[in-house]
Amino acid sequence: MTEWLTYGSMFASSFLSATLLPGSSEAMLVGLLLAGKASTVNLVLIAAIGNTLGGLTNIxxxxxxPLKEQGRWHTTAMAWLHRLGPAALIFSWLPVIGDLLCVIAGWLRFAWLPMVFFLAVGKTLRYIALAAATLQGMEWWH
Incomplete structure (x- = not known):
């Protein structure tokens, strides 16, 4: 696999995984790290950028x-997310819940800069932790 194809595949997988479409960017990252065909830092960076852009798509x-009230669900979402604010997007990496958090944060019209910041931090930390665990596991086996 060429370097361009490696990074392109990582970007596409991470972007799609962050949208409402199903995907498995974690498996892609681990597979590419185990194959040792690309820079760990570049793979993590590209995965984080793709996943953040996918989260922005949900936002x-x-x-x-439309901003019309939706009953009890609306009240619960408003109370919880207003208490945490854009910082709730630090959990945007969680399966299913993360996608919903992004959609709701967009629906609640949070400010862009804090949303992008917390979204990017959450997504990046997840990939860093996954890469570190994978590389630590590789050292353990050798």
Missing amino acids: LIGRLL
Whole structure:
């Protein structure tokens, strides 16, 4: 696999995994790290950028939703997310819940800069932890 294809595949997988579409960027990252065909730092960076951009796609979807009250669900979401604010997006890496957090944050019209910051931090820390665990596991086996 060429370096361009390696990084392109990592980006595509991480982007799609962060949208409402199913994906498994974690498996892609681990596989590419185990294959040793690309820089760990570059793979983590590209995965984080792709995943953050995918999360921003969900935020944009939320922004497109009408702002009418939706009953009890609306009240619960408003109370919880307003208490945490954009910092809730630090958990955007969680499966299923993370996608929903991004959509709701967009729907609640949080400010862009804090949303992007916490989204990027959460996504990046997840990939750093995964890469570190993978590389530590590789050392353990050798």
